[in-house]
Amino acid sequence: MTSSSTIDPVLARPGRASRWFRSSDGRLTLWQLPNPALWVWLAALVLGRLDLSAAHATAVDGVRHGALIVWALDEVVRGSSPFRRVLGAVVLVAQVASLVTA
Incomplete structure (x- = not known):
């Protein structure tokens, strides 16, 4: 029986799309409650x-x-999954670009 906090060996194989959305402990981390910076933005x-x-x-x-x-x-810096780190990088580049072109 596998624990919910371990990574399924099938999901851990390189090339699996779900690996992009899982934290290092195997949890799905596509959506989380907004943190303080997102509350300020909203x-x-x-x-x-x-x-x-x-x-x-x-x-x-x-x-x-x-x-x-x-x-x-x-x-x-602290994104819980590769997807969230890439999303952060994309948003960072977009925000810096919008400030430079403004």
Whole structure:
């Protein structure tokens, strides 16, 4: 009988798609509750939908981008699965590119 915290040898074979979505202990980690950086991003996203003055809109936009950059860096460094680390890297590149081209 296998424990739920061990990696199934069939899933651990290179080339298996599910390996990209599993943590080192074999848990599926595609979705997790948002961490604080994502809560800040969501709040800034909602605030950005309001009719704000130009100065406030710029500040909220900066907070929104900053929160996503913090989240992406966290995922690149501490992501629980290869998919989450790659997703963090993609979001980080997209955010830096949007700031450079702005």
